[in-house]
Amino acid sequence: MNRIQQLFLQKKNNILSVYFTAGYPKLTDTGILIKTLAKSGVDMIEVGMPFSDPLADGPVIQHSSEIALLNGITMKLYFEQIFQVRSEVDLPLIFMGYLNMVIQFGPENFCAHCKDAGIDGVILPDMPVEIYKKEFRPIFEKYDLYPVFLITPQTSEERIKQLDAASKGFLYIVSSSSTTGIKHKIEHEQIEYFKRIQKIALKNPGIIGFGISNKDTFQQACAYAHGAIIGSAYIKILENSTDIEKDTQRFIEQILY
Amino acid sequence: MDYSVDNNGFYGDFGGAFIPEMMYPNIEELKHNYLNIINDDSFKKEFQTLLKDYVGRPSPLYFAKRLSEHYNTQIYLKREDLNHTGAHKINNTIGQILVAQRLKKTRIIAETGAGQHGVATATVCALMGLQCIVYMGDLDVQRQAPNVARMKMLGAEVVPVHCGNKTLKDATNEALRDWINNPVDTHYIIGSVVGPHPYPDMVTRFQSVISEEMKYQLKEKTGNENPDVIIACVGGGSNAAGAFYHYLDVNSVKLIGVEASGKGLDTGQSAATLVLGKPGILHGSRSIVMQNADGQITEPYSISAGLDYPGIGPIHSHLFKTGRAIFENVTDAEALKAANLLTRLEGIIPALETAHALAVLEKISFGRHEVIVINISGRGDKDMSTYLEHLNDE
Numbered sequence A: 001m002n003r004i005q006q007l008f009l010q011k012k013n014n015i016l017s018v019y020f021t022a023g024y025p026k027l028t029d030t031g032i033l034i035k036t037l038a039k040s041g042v043d044m045i046e047v048g049m050p051f052s053d054p055l056a057d058g059p060v061i062q063h064s065s066e067i068a069l070l071n072g073i074t075m076k077l078y079f080e081q082i083f084q085v086r087s088e089v090d091l092p093l094i095f096m097g098y099l100n101m102v103i104q105f106g107p108e109n110f111c112a113h114c115k116d117a118g119i120d121g122v123i124l125p126d127m128p129v130e131i132y133k134k135e136f137r138p139i140f141e142k143y144d145l146y147p148v149f150l151i152t153p154q155t156s157e158e159r160i161k162q163l164d165a166a167s168k169g170f171l172y173i174v175s176s177s178s179t180t181g182i183k184h185k186i187e188h189e190q191i192e193y194f195k196r197i198q199k200i201a202l203k204n205p206g207i208i209g210f211g212i213s214n215k216d217t218f219q220q221a222c223a224y225a226h227g228a229i230i231g232s233a234y235i236k237i238l239e240n241s242t243d244i245e246k247d248t249q250r251f252i253e254q255i256l257y
Numbered sequence B: 001m002d003y004s005v006d007n008n009g010f011y012g013d014f015g016g017a018f019i020p021e022m023m024y025p026n027i028e029e030l031k032h033n034y035l036n037i038i039n040d041d042s043f044k045k046e047f048q049t050l051l052k053d054y055v056g057r058p059s060p061l062y063f064a065k066r067l068s069e070h071y072n073t074q075i076y077l078k079r080e081d082l083n084h085t086g087a088h089k090i091n092n093t094i095g096q097i098l099v100a101q102r103l104k105k106t107r108i109i110a111e112t113g114a115g116q117h118g119v120a121t122a123t124v125c126a127l128m129g130l131q132c133i134v135y136m137g138d139l140d141v142q143r144q145a146p147n148v149a150r151m152k153m154l155g156a157e158v159v160p161v162h163c164g165n166k167t168l169k170d171a172t173n174e175a176l177r178d179w180i181n182n183p184v185d186t187h188y189i190i191g192s193v194v195g196p197h198p199y200p201d202m203v204t205r206f207q208s209v210i211s212e213e214m215k216y217q218l219k220e221k222t223g224n225e226n227p228d229v230i231i232a233c234v235g236g237g238s239n240a241a242g243a244f245y246h247y248l249d250v251n252s253v254k255l256i257g258v259e260a261s262g263k264g265l266d267t268g269q270s271a272a273t274l275v276l277g278k279p280g281i282l283h284g285s286r287s288i289v290m291q292n293a294d295g296q297i298t299e300p301y302s303i304s305a306g307l308d309y310p311g312i313g314p315i316h317s318h319l320f321k322t323g324r325a326i327f328e329n330v331t332d333a334e335a336l337k338a339a340n341l342l343t344r345l346e347g348i349i350p351a352l353e354t355a356h357a358l359a360v361l362e363k364i365s366f367g368r369h370e371v372i373v374i375n376i377s378g379r380g381d382k383d384m385s386t387y388l389e390h391l392n393d394e
Helices: A003-010 A029-040 A059-071 A075-086 A099-105 A107-117 A129-142 A157-166 A188-199 A215-222 A232-239 A244-256 B021-039 B041-055 B065-071 B089-102 B116-128 B138-143 B145-153 B168-181 B199-207 B209-222 B238-247 B314-322 B332-346 B352-362 B381-389
Strands: A015-021 A044-048 A093-096 A121-123 A171-174 A206-209 A227-230 B061-063 B074-079 B107-112 B131-137 B157-161 B186-189 B229-233 B254-262 B278-282 B285-289 B325-331 B371-376
Touching: A015 A029, A015 A059, A015 A206, A015 A232, A015 A244, A029 A044, A029 A075, A029 A244, A044 A059, A059 A232, A075 A107, A099 A107, A099 B278, A107 A129, A129 A157, A215 A227, A215 A244, A232 A244, B021 B041, B021 B089, B021 B168, B021 B199, B041 B089, B061 B209, B065 B074, B065 B332, B074 B209, B089 B107, B089 B116, B089 B186, B089 B199, B089 B238, B107 B116, B107 B168, B116 B131, B116 B145, B131 B138, B131 B145, B131 B168, B138 B145, B138 B157, B145 B157, B157 B168, B168 B186, B199 B209, B199 B238, B199 B314, B209 B238, B209 B371, B229 B238, B229 B352, B238 B254, B238 B314, B238 B371, B254 B314, B254 B332, B254 B352, B285 B314, B314 B325, B325 B332, B325 B352, B332 B352, B332 B381, B352 B371, B352 B381
Parallel strands: A015 A044, A015 A227, A044 A093, A093 A121, A171 A206, A206 A227, B074 B371, B107 B131, B107 B186, B131 B157, B229 B254, B229 B371, B254 B325
Antiparallel strands: B061 B074, B278 B285
């Protein structure tokens, strides 16, 4: 069974998903961070494969991507690093990146590598759902890879249903119309938007991301969805850390307890 | 063969809208409205009036007698360099500012490399009294001080971009991110035939005034509205798209696009995307893109800031793939030489970008009676420091 599916069967709320950039802060930190996050009680991890031109990302993740690329992260290394740590952790791992990298790697080759490395889901913010259905769905299904699509406050109800139908595992609810790491709190209008989404009969559980940075925003988000994703706030911790394992544990503890 | 865009924004395999969901409403709004707006009579009237009275169109089609004698052929120059602000860029910014007004947008953003598109955008924002923010790579801000000064004098806020390589590619990313963060009140005036659909088509339509005028100007001068050859330089490819547009279905007209090969194709310092690139996705559309094996976009180089772009408009990838247009490439040195030749023979100092188109005359011989149109996309004022640096190269 796909580990994302398994997770949502076992746990219905307060799901904590954490994003970090592979090969950052140091090239060899990927495996260490996966293990530390798993030990700290995180439910799911999104491992970002850096891209030179990350359109959806704000300054914090952009910067981490630049450093990771300078460190020498490649697609091949990314899959090796995940593969090496996979036997030691049980939680779902998600590939997050941009479509061009998948196309250059070859979509089938990409899906096969994800499967081999033990990746359960894929988030490609710039992959249009129409293109996914036309060109990629059969390959994703063949390798039991879950595609996760994003919705935003501006997404129409009709389109939300289309994106929900194409998504597997969960639906990524982007909290505000912004790039990553721009907003730090949840405003009244966002709550209204979360409530609106709650009323739509969705096939998938919803996970809220963008602007979730601490215990308060995590709990607020969890009141309206099955869980939430933290990205930029965690990257900032790593950016200034001299002991990434200890700081990771402390950061996650502060959110969960 | 069909060279126009289909309903999904594709030219054959290229184009489309590969955008994050956060940008979807902006693009949908534009996609649903742009054709209605630009086909509306009141729009057409306002656009044409501004092109005539403000930009100074039609731009002359000039028979270059001494250059023709030099190459033993018939050369006509389409003088986009005589437009207000000194290049073809203003055709597009006039069109887009009128679209933005009709969409009730109050805040305008743009990207710029050398600063020509930034100046053209700042100009129309001043004209219409709209707020203008121009994203420019930090490296370009330093290299293009006179254009930065022009934009500031015109009232634009110039935002230096520090991410990536701090050049045009990164400025474009940052403008797209701004648009994601400001989805309601902002219109993004993209400067070339790149970006997600409908931008390539919309910009092509605004620039198509170039070939529209060429048709009747040629008819007047030669008795035939069709030339044998049209030559234009290509970075993103907006001046070439405009110069080719009304001839795309006239197969007897040979279309030649000219890319910048910088210091040479195999030096690692080049911007010849169609030679060095592969199909990929950049700035929201599928086209030919310079990239490494992992799909990371590589930084291009050309002496001409307007041509060093790692992608190319999807329309040109399609024209390349179908063979409707052929694409040559020209080095820095060849372009500098061509700029000097035009200056000495005709008294016209071309932009460095344009000089690449002119340099093709050295590479391809044309018949004595063949009619060649070269699109003089811009004037060389902005390039004087580069020209002076290389004055004694030979």
